[in-house]
Amino acid sequence: MPQKPLSAEQLDAEDLYEAIELYYERGWTDGLPVVPPTEQRVRLFLDAAGLEADHVLGEIPERDRVITAELLAINAAMAGCLPAYMPVLVAATEAITDPAYKFNHMASLGSPWPIFIVNGPISRELQFNSGLYLFGPATRANATCARAMSLLLWNCAEAKPDGIQRGQWGNPFRAVGFIAEDESTAWPPLHVILGHAPESSTVTAISAYPGLHQLHCPRSTPEGLLDTVVDAISTDEFFRGTYTLFVSPQHAAVFLAHDWTKRHVRDYLWERCRRSVADLKRRGNWGVMADKPEGLADFSRDVQMGDEQRMVYLFKPNEYDRFMQAPGALERSADIYVVVGGGNAGIRMAYVVPYGVSTDPVTKTVRPTRTPTS
Amino acid sequence: MLKVLNPTAGPARGTSGLAPRPDTLDAKTVGVIWNGRAYGNLIISEALDLLKQRHRIREVLFREKPFLGNVAPEPLLDEMAAKAHVVITGVGD
Numbered sequence: 001m002p003q004k005p006l007s008a009e010q011l012d013a014e015d016l017y018e019a020i021e022l023y024y025e026r027g028w029t030d031g032l033p034v035v036p037p038t039e040q041r042v043r044l045f046l047d048a049a050g051l052e053a054d055h056v057l058g059e060i061p062e063r064d065r066v067i068t069a070e071l072l073a074i075n076a077a078m079a080g081c082l083p084a085y086m087p088v089l090v091a092a093t094e095a096i097t098d099p100a101y102k103f104n105h106m107a108s109l110g111s112p113w114p115i116f117i118v119n120g121p122i123s124r125e126l127q128f129n130s131g132l133y134l135f136g137p138a139t140r141a142n143a144t145c146a147r148a149m150s151l152l153l154w155n156c157a158e159a160k161p162d163g164i165q166r167g168q169w170g171n172p173f174r175a176v177g178f179i180a181e182d183e184s185t186a187w188p189p190l191h192v193i194l195g196h197a198p199e200s201s202t203v204t205a206i207s208a209y210p211g212l213h214q215l216h217c218p219r220s221t222p223e224g225l226l227d228t229v230v231d232a233i234s235t236d237e238f239f240r241g242t243y244t245l246f247v248s249p250q251h252a253a254v255f256l257a258h259d260w261t262k263r264h265v266r267d268y269l270w271e272r273c274r275r276s277v278a279d280l281k282r283r284g285n286w287g288v289m290a291d292k293p294e295g296l297a298d299f300s301r302d303v304q305m306g307d308e309q310r311m312v313y314l315f316k317p318n319e320y321d322r323f324m325q326a327p328g329a330l331e332r333s334a335d336i337y338v339v340v341g342g343g344n345a346g347i348r349m350a351y352v353v354p355y356g357v358s359t360d361p362v363t364k365t366v367r368p369t370r371t372p373t374s
Numbered sequence: 375m376l377k378v379l380n381p382t383a384g385p386a387r388g389t390s391g392l393a394p395r396p397d398t399l400d401a402k403t404v405g406v407i408w409n410g411r412a413y414g415n416l417i418i419s420e421a422l423d424l425l426k427q428r429h430r431i432r433e434v435l436f437r438e439k440p441f442l443g444n445v446a447p448e449p450l451l452d453e454m455a456a457k458a459h460v461v462i463t464g465v466g467d
Binding site: 006008009010011012013014015016018019022023026028036037038039042061063064065066067071074075078102104105108151155156157326331357358 | 375376377378379380381382383386387388389390441443444
């Protein structure tokens with residue numbers, strides 16, 4: 001059992017209600033009441049993770065801060081988590097403090113926030129929701145883990161509107177963006193696609209623009225279903241990155257009945273998501289993110305002869321990238337993660353647009369309770 | 375009576391403090407790394423004009439980052455380290 005003393009300042013409160021108000025007064029909550037974290041309660045979280053209080057989970061150099069197991073435990077307790085969620089939250093914290101996640105993008109006007117996808121046996125052991133009402137609110141595990149990550153960065157990295165968070169609209173994933181994949185279909189789950197063992201458990205953090213995009217997909221062939229997605233993604237932000245497509249079990253069955261793998265789905269979108277140069281010019285996207293497009297000889301924002309036939313691909317590198325994609329995006333990964341989830345009945349697919357220009361998704365293994373290390 | 379815990383990471387550790395400031399900008403080379411945000415260049419240029427009025431700055435190296443979301447490329451940082459006595463950089467809109 002972890003033995004080291006906690007280092008957090010202790011504050012006195014007359015009773016539970018006064019303690020709740022104290023967190024409002026200090027600006028330590030997101031607008032909802034918190035569960036006041038006592039040392040006794042926080043110790044249960046450290047025990048569940050098998051981590052000493054001063055164990056460093058990650059650093060945020062941009063804020064010159066370190067995230068310790070104690071800080072995560074305090075914020076998780078405040079969010080209403082169960083101590084058993086700690087190993088999952090540890091992996092989530094390690095993901096967003098990984099240099100590849102590139103914390104500084106979180107201050108963007110585009111309000112990016114990570115969605116966290118839990119894979120492997122632990123998602124079922126801890127009863128993370130992967131089904132009906134996937135983006136909730138629905139279950140304690142999903143709702144409180146999402147809030148734990150939100151409070152952690154609120155309190156330890158100033159990721160709040162009066163701190164470094166400069167987002168224009170905010171991001172509802174802060175409250176509901178912690179989900180599990182439905183691993184009951186014949187398709188391999190996300191962590192296996194990414195090279196992890198099926199019996200392992202992982203958390204994947206993907207930085208996303210606000211909101212889930214829901215699509216009405218009434219057709220019943222793989223191509224018919226995906227053509228709706230191609231059309232929608234191609235008319236969205238049109239910035240390269242790792243998109244996440246959520247497929248219901250009912251639609252997964254359609255793909256499986258036609259022997260389509262997740263790779264087939266991914267490749268279908270990869271090959272087809274595109275817009276004509278004329279479309280992009282009419283919409284005003286042409287050259288907006290590119291590096292000094294005015295300096296390029298063949299750059300023009302006016303639709304010109306042949307622009308209807310010239311195609312710009314969203315995922316596939318192509319000759320028009322320099323007019324459409326930010327240089328930062330071209331240095332980052334592009335992919336489509338196919339994740340099964342949501343209610344079994346229903347003809348809607350959904351996707352999430354990534355904040356791809358300066359961050360990559362990160363997957364971390366959930367380790368079982370460990371012997372304490374500092 | 376209840377004892378509850380402060381959930382914040384506290385003040386920054388201070389491991390990445392400010393670079394030493396020169397006593398004067400006279401005869402110094404001032405580097406600028408503009409992050410590319412619209413109008414940031416105008417604000418920096420205005421600031422440079424004021425500095426030039428108050429100090430006998432030797433030279434200004436005005437450079438732009440290729441992409442605001444990424445750290446400036448190594449060659450640009452090397453150039454600044456080699457030639458500039460002070461560098462103005464930052465994020466702005």
